[in-house]
Amino acid sequence: MKYVNEFRQKELAHKIAENIKAEVQPDRDYHIMEFCGGHTHAIFRYGVQDLMPKNVHYVHGPGCPVCVLPIPRIDNAIELCERHNVILCTYGDMMRVPASQKKSLIKAKAAGADVRMVYSTQNALELARQNPERDVVFFAIGFETTTPPTAIALQQARKERLMNFSVFCNHVLTPSAIGHILDSEDPQADAQVALDGFLGPSHVSSVIGTKPYEPAVEKYKKPVVIAGFEPLDVMQASLMLIRQINEGRCEVENEYHRVVTRDGNLKAQQLVAEVFELRDTFEWRGLGWMEKSALQIRAPFAQWDAEKRFELSKSTGRDVKGCACPDILRGMKKPTDCKLFGTICTPEDPQGACMVSSEGSCAAYWSYGRFRMDNKGSENAA
Amino acid sequence: MNEVTKRFQAKLNIKSGRIDMTHGSGGRAMNDLIEQLFQKHFENDYLNQKNDQAILPALGANERIVMATDSHVVSPLFFPGGDIGALSVHGTVNDVAMSGAKPLYLSAGFILEEGFALADLEKIVISMAKAAREAGVAIVTGDTKVVEKGKGDGVFISTTGIGVVSIDLDISGANAKPGDAVLINGTIGDHGVAIMSHRENLAFETEIISDSASLNGVIADMVKAVPEINVLRDPTRGGLASTLNEIAQQSGVGIKLMEDDIPVRSDVHAACEFLGLDPLYVANEGKVIVICPQDKAETLLEIMRNHPLGQHAAQIGTVHEDPNHFVTMETAFGGARVVDWLNGEQLPRIC
Ligand code: SF4
Numbered sequence: 105m106k107y108v109n110e111f112r113q114k115e116l117a118h119k120i121a122e123n124i125k126a127e128v129q130p131d132r133d134y135h136i137m138e139f140c141g142g143h144t145h146a147i148f149r150y151g152v153q154d155l156m157p158k159n160v161h162y163v164h165g166p167g168c169p170v171c172v173l174p175i176p177r178i179d180n181a182i183e184l185c186e187r188h189n190v191i192l193c194t195y196g197d198m199m200r201v202p203a204s205q206k207k208s209l210i211k212a213k214a215a216g217a218d219v220r221m222v223y224s225t226q227n228a229l230e231l232a233r234q235n236p237e238r239d240v241v242f243f244a245i246g247f248e249t250t251t252p253p254t255a256i257a258l259q260q261a262r263k264e265r266l267m268n269f270s271v272f273c274n275h276v277l278t279p280s281a282i283g284h285i286l287d288s289e290d291p292q293a294d295a296q297v298a299l300d301g302f303l304g305p306s307h308v309s310s311v312i313g314t315k316p317y318e319p320a321v322e323k324y325k326k327p328v329v330i331a332g333f334e335p336l337d338v339m340q341a342s343l344m345l346i347r348q349i350n351e352g353r354c355e356v357e358n359e360y361h362r363v364v365t366r367d368g369n370l371k372a373q374q375l376v377a378e379v380f381e382l383r384d385t386f387e388w389r390g391l392g393w394m395e396k397s398a399l400q401i402r403a404p405f406a407q408w409d410a411e412k413r414f415e416l417s418k419s420t421g422r423d424v425k426g427c428a429c430p431d432i433l434r435g436m437k438k439p440t441d442c443k444l445f446g447t448i449c450t451p452e453d454p455q456g457a458c459m460v461s462s463e464g465s466c467a468a469y470w471s472y473g474r475f476r477m478d479n480k481g482s483e484n485a486a
Numbered sequence: 487m488n489e490v491t492k493r494f495q496a497k498l499n500i501k502s503g504r505i506d507m508t509h510g511s512g513g514r515a516m517n518d519l520i521e522q523l524f525q526k527h528f529e530n531d532y533l534n535q536k537n538d539q540a541i542l543p544a545l546g547a548n549e550r551i552v553m554a555t556d557s558h559v560v561s562p563l564f565f566p567g568g569d570i571g572a573l574s575v576h577g578t579v580n581d582v583a584m585s586g587a588k589p590l591y592l593s594a595g596f597i598l599e600e601g602f603a604l605a606d607l608e609k610i611v612i613s614m615a616k617a618a619r620e621a622g623v624a625i626v627t628g629d630t631k632v633v634e635k636g637k638g639d640g641v642f643i644s645t646t647g648i649g650v651v652s653i654d655l656d657i658s659g660a661n662a663k664p665g666d667a668v669l670i671n672g673t674i675g676d677h678g679v680a681i682m683s684h685r686e687n688l689a690f691e692t693e694i695i696s697d698s699a700s701l702n703g704v705i706a707d708m709v710k711a712v713p714e715i716n717v718l719r720d721p722t723r724g725g726l727a728s729t730l731n732e733i734a735q736q737s738g739v740g741i742k743l744m745e746d747d748i749p750v751r752s753d754v755h756a757a758c759e760f761l762g763l764d765p766l767y768v769a770n771e772g773k774v775i776v777i778c779p780q781d782k783a784e785t786l787l788e789i790m791r792n793h794p795l796g797q798h799a800a801q802i803g804t805v806h807e808d809p810n811h812f813v814t815m816e817t818a819f820g821g822a823r824v825v826d827w828l829n830g831e832q833l834p835r836i837c
Contacts, residue, residue: 114746117819149764151821335819451829471826475812 113336120339121155127346134160135298136345137435139282140247140305141168141463142333148472150335160342164468166281166390166433167305169246170197170461174389177274178203179419181243184272185209185217188414190239192219192272193228197461198243202454204421225257232261232269241410245274249307251399252372255379258401261408272410273401276386278308279316280397284388285434286324299435301345303338304330306360311376313368317356325354332360379405389423389457390433427456432465439466440477446470498522503604510598510632523608524594524628527615532591532626540626542591542648549650552589554581557644563610566680567695568771570643571614576700576771577722578647579621583702584718584774585658586709587651592618594645595629599638610641621700623647655709661716662737667783668803669776671704671796672697673749674726678768679757694753699772704793708776712786717777724828725767729775730803730813731827740808743815743825749798767828777805 128134138144144164147153153162166172178201185192192209199210199221213219218238222228225242232240244254254271261269282302304317309330317328327348331341341359348355358364379402386398401409423429427449428442439445439458449455451467458464462471498518508515525533532540545551558574568576575592582589594614598607618625680696701720709715717737721729726748734741750765758765772795778786783801790796803815813825 114818114820148823149817150819151817151823152819154821155819451826467829471829472823475810475814475822475824 116336117155117339120336120343124160124339124343124346125157127343127350128157128160129350130159132159134346134349135163135300135435136160136303136342137163137165137285137299137301138303138331138338139165139167139278140303140308141171141461141465141468142305142307143167143303143331143338144465144468145463146333146335146338148468151472152335152338155339156342160346163299163435164432164465165285165302165435166388167247167278168458168461168463169250169276170201171429171433171457171464172276172281172388172390173198173201173245173274173457174387175202175204175421175423176387176419178209179207179421180416181272182207182209182212182217183416183419184241184410184414185219186212188239190218190241190410190414191231191235192217192241192243193222193231194219194243195223195245196221198245200454201457201460202424204419225253229257229260229266229269232266233264236268238268239413240269241414242269242271243274244271247276247278247305247308248311248376249305251275251376251380252311255375258379258405258408259375262405267407270408270410270413271401273380273399275380275399276388277397277399278305278312279320280394281388281391282317282328283320283323284391284394284397286320286326299326300349301327301329303341303345304328304356306330306332306337306364309358309360309364309368311369311372314356314358314364314366315368321354321356327354327357329357330360330364332362378402388433390430424455429456429458429466432458439469442466446474498604500604500608505598505600505602505604505607505632507600507632507634510630516630520628520630523604523611524596524630527608527611528594528618528625528628530624530626532624533628538627540591542626545650548653550653552582552585552587552649552651553646554578555644555646556581557642559639559642560681561639562681562684563606563640565684565696567676568698569610569613570641571610571612572617573696573698573771574643574645575614575617575621575623575625576698578645579623579700579702580720580771580774582647582649583700583705584720585649585651586655586705586713586715586718587649588706589621589623589647589649589700589702591626591648592623592645593627593629594625594643596631597638597642597644598630598632599640600632600635602640607641610643614643617700621702655713657709657715657718659717659719659733659736662733662739662741662777662805663716663779664739664805664807665780666716666777666805667780667801668730668741668743668805669778669783669786669790669799669801670721670726670749671701671774671776671790671793672772672798673751673754674721674770674773675750675754675758675765675768677771678725678763679754679765681769682761683757692753692757694751694757697770697772699795701772701774701795704790704795705774707789707793708786711789712778712782714782715776715778715786717775719775721770721773721775723769725765725769726773726775727764727766727813727825728828730825731811733775733777734808734811734813737805738811740806740811741803741813742806743803743813745815745818747800748802749800766825780804
């Protein structure tokens with residue numbers, strides 16, 4: 105846009121596009137999974153795919169923290185405010201995700217539950233200080249990027265002896281999900297995951313570094329390039345992936361040198377390690393139960409762990425019938441393959457999580473890409 | 487006010503007084519509030535009639551009446567570049583002016599929360615009076631209610647505006663035609679970002695001030711020079727994106743924007759990046775979208791650029807035929823995308 109613009113951006117983008125065109129082999133397809141919703145968003149918002157050769161395909165992965173949280177966990181969050189009468193603090197997007205029985209946090213709030221939208225863990229701590237007579241629970245979600253602030257909040261709560269504050273921890277880990285996607289041999293799926301490489305989220309790697317991806321790359325022989333969230337980053341990283349694929353190399357490469365190192369932010373990692381430990385297993389929406397793929401709060405912080413403090417039911421809530429989120433999150437289907445897409449499932453009335461968050465694939469397709477669809481709902485060019 | 491009532495009237499303690507339930511009861515205290523605050527600052531012949539209605543002069547033969555109403559519930563009440571009082575005038579004046587009309591009269595309804603400081607209320611009223619004077623409109627009738635503490639947000643103001651428009655003008659959201667140019671009078675997103683920068687939870691340092699302003703002056707110049715203008719619309723809540731979607735639907739056309747041509751202040755852009763917002767969806771209070779035949783675009787841009795409220799005016803897109811009524815955009819990158827309606831509220835991102 106004017107005034108912002110580095111006009112060079114467009115030129116640079118076209119230059120990278122030229123390089124990509126020169127390097128792709130016309131007789132093969134390249135399936136690049138952008139793991140993170142932030143990349144999905146950038147690709148759609150800037151129309152990056154328009155600059156790519158037709159045989160380079162972006163496959164949208166599960167990397168949206170809102171999208172991967174399974175319904176039973178949201179049911180639990182609703183239970184916390186409805187049955188245990190807590191003040192539940194949550195990030196905005198989470199409010200609209202459908203839970204079971206057509207409920208959601210926003211509907212629970214309208215019915216009288218005390219749900220508060222916050223922008224940071226600090227807002228939640230402040231609410232606990234201001235409401236000493238109430239239990240305040242922070243609904244913590246997100247990948248490695250959002251984990252350190254939660255860790256800090258827990259340490260602060262312990263230091264201040266803030267006994268009415270606790271965290272409902274749903275933090276999940278990126279590398280295990282990538283491994284799992286490559287592992288998934290779903291007998292029911294009609295398509296196998298055909299992926300040639302991954303764009304790794306830069307903000308996650310600014311915390312964990314690039315090293316944690318090395319075992320998966322080694323094992324599955326699929327390259328990973330850590331990419332920033334600017335559209336130029338996505339393009340440059342795509343070029344790096346295409347090169348690796350052409351040369352038959354499989355490495356973890358780093359496009360985002362300006363921030364990311366191999367080891368990451370050791371201080372943040374240590375902070376997280378003090379407060380959290382691996383869960384044996386955790387359910388991801390779309391990916392199912394995955395071993396060692398999420399974090400839980402360590403014993404010394406048990407008093408501030410909502411799961412220990414409140415008795416929570418074992419919800420068996422499932423996705424809406426017909427919702428293809430599970431396949432979409434694994435890159436097996438496109439949003440347009442879902443029968444509910446754009447008919448009964450729209451951002452105004454989302455049926456599945458992929459339509460709720462602006463980083464979800466369905467929402468991105470709908471909000472930015474639907475002019476590519478013909479009237480029958482199928483894509484004419486992508 | 488005659489001498490006798492003046493003598494027996496309690497003086498409002500503006501400095502440290504607060505709104506209490508009696509100010510809405512219809513009795514003496516309410517009368518004091520109206521006379522010593524609203525009437526004092528809004529003063530004009532019609533309001534001075536002190537009736538529950540204002541009787542206004544007759545219309546010209548070639549004029550039609552235009553009416554618009556708007557309620558204002560902004561938080562915080564005072565923000566960089568404005569406050570709820572000025573905003574409640576600008577918003578309604580603009581709604582009337584978007585038909586090409588000349589706004590003349592406003593009504594003002596106040597819903598006050600018990601405990602609200604009179605000093606703050608006075609600031610708001612003074613700012614409203616100033617905004618009305620600047621826009622050349624008179625606040626001719628009003629209403630006051632007080633709600634219990636906790637049941638309001640300090641002050642809510644609802645304003646209704648009346649204006650007149652020549653029978654020869656036909657400006658409406660339904661009039662955009664394929665081939666038309668889409669113009670705007672300046673940078674987008676200033677108001678929304680200014681407000682957000684002062685929200686309790688979100689305070690961040692910025693010099694951005696709201697663009698809140700009455701646009702009737704610049705619109706009068708435009709309409710006079712180019713009566714062929716098809717659409718005028720102010721992109722307030724929901725931002726440029728939602729307003730253009732409204733127009734596309736209403737007119738049954740498609741609109742194509744050029745991202746490179748949309749004016750955005752660099753600090754607004756940076757704040758949006760930081761918060762994960764898209765300036766296309768951020769509210770404006772002093773912006774007008776103009777849709778006109780392409781051959782009139784230059785004339786209108788020049789008029790806007792010669793006005794203080796239009797220095798950064800630009801053509802940002804064109805209207806075309808599209809059975810889907812999509813608003814699309816060629817991105818600064820050279821790609822294409824849909825510019826959809828705003829879904830729910832725009833929320834800062836998680837990670
Ligand atoms: S369109 Fe809706 S129902 Fe279908 S997969 Fe996406 S989110 Fe689920």
